[in-house]
Amino acid sequence: MKLSNLWNEKPVTLSFEAFPPKKDVDFDTVRFAIEQIAELKPDFMSVTYGAGGSTAAYTAEIARIVQAGHGVPALAHLTCVSSNRDRIQQELENLKAVGVENILALRGDYPQGYDPNAPRDYRYAADLIKEIRAFGGFDVGAACYPEGHTECRSQEEDLLHLKEKVDCGVDFLTTQMFFDNSVLYSFLYRAQRVGIQVPVLAGIMPVTNAAQMTQILNLSGSTPPYRFRMLLDRFRERPDAMKQAGIVYAAEQIVDLVANGIRGIHVYTMNRPDVAAKLLENLSGVLGR
Numbered sequence: 001m002k003l004s005n006l007w008n009e010k011p012v013t014l015s016f017e018a019f020p021p022k023k024d025v026d027f028d029t030v031r032f033a034i035e036q037i038a039e040l041k042p043d044f045m046s047v048t049y050g051a052g053g054s055t056a057a058y059t060a061e062i063a064r065i066v067q068a069g070h071g072v073p074a075l076a077h078l079t080c081v082s083s084n085r086d087r088i089q090q091e092l093e094n095l096k097a098v099g100v101e102n103i104l105a106l107r108g109d110y111p112q113g114y115d116p117n118a119p120r121d122y123r124y125a126a127d128l129i130k131e132i133r134a135f136g137g138f139d140v141g142a143a144c145y146p147e148g149h150t151e152c153r154s155q156e157e158d159l160l161h162l163k164e165k166v167d168c169g170v171d172f173l174t175t176q177m178f179f180d181n182s183v184l185y186s187f188l189y190r191a192q193r194v195g196i197q198v199p200v201l202a203g204i205m206p207v208t209n210a211a212q213m214t215q216i217l218n219l220s221g222s223t224p225p226y227r228f229r230m231l232l233d234r235f236r237e238r239p240d241a242m243k244q245a246g247i248v249y250a251a252e253q254i255v256d257l258v259a260n261g262i263r264g265i266h267v268y269t270m271n272r273p274d275v276a277a278k279l280l281e282n283l284s285g286v287l288g289r
């Protein structure tokens, strides 16, 4: 199923993110967790793509399992920074062969020691989007950053690049995680002003592990509000309390987003079926499920 049909059919969509294993030995464990998440019947599941393509084959395989085994549409992520044209064509053929119809087109982070000015086939995600469009047959999503992408000098400049990216043929956007809904509302207002009209799915991360969260915050460039920092500080050493508080915080964010008319909630479930299930338990009515 092409995802752009979803927003015509449903007032609010719920999607979960899965990430494939990095090593063969982990495949069965990760697959089991992802299948449990799929059994919760989200409207779709996105499947990440390892930086540098390290889990490329697994992305297609997990997407196939989610779709064929559980009837849940898949959104396969694809990055281009470390790829050449032949490789991307091969990836597109592979995804098509397993029945994937939706791709989240990304540049990807620069690998360590990489020279960003070195000649390469794809400079930005926009270049990949054009290539996927030319290939045909896929709905195309892209990433956006309500607080601005970490490399960009200003939010204004980042937004103009985002508009250029959308104009290359993007059907929908998924946001980087954020922990303060007012950040998203302000971003949506600014995005509308530059003419971005595609659906924007709000990326929500239920925090269940404080140490991991500190690392993620550094990488993502998200600024946690005071209330959220207090929660991390208070429950850092108590995993059960941290998990409960993290799920409640995410649930509160989602209630507020839906109440304010946001049409798509994308949850970074980190391959945790227990977290996804708990969140759903609290929100089934809010999400109309």
Ligand code: FAD
Binding pocket: 047, 048, 049, 050, 051, 052, 077, 078, 079, 104, 105, 106, 107, 108, 109, 110, 123, 124, 125, 126, 142, 143, 144, 149, 150, 151, 152, 157, 158, 159, 161, 162, 165, 174, 175, 176, 177, 203
């Ligand atoms: P782009 O849209 O190309 O933007 C990158 C930077 O370049 C931005 O600062 C932008 O402002 C700037 N820029 C764009 N166009 C121009 C231009 N014409 N001139 C000058 N500057 C320009 N990474 C993975 O490795 N695997 C994943 O599966 C994955 N999934 C993700 C899912 C989501 C929802 C998000 C938000 C991120 C994900 N990432 C993933 C991380 C992503 O790859 C990185 O954030 C990466 O650094 C940027 O990718 P992008 O597609 O947003 O890049």
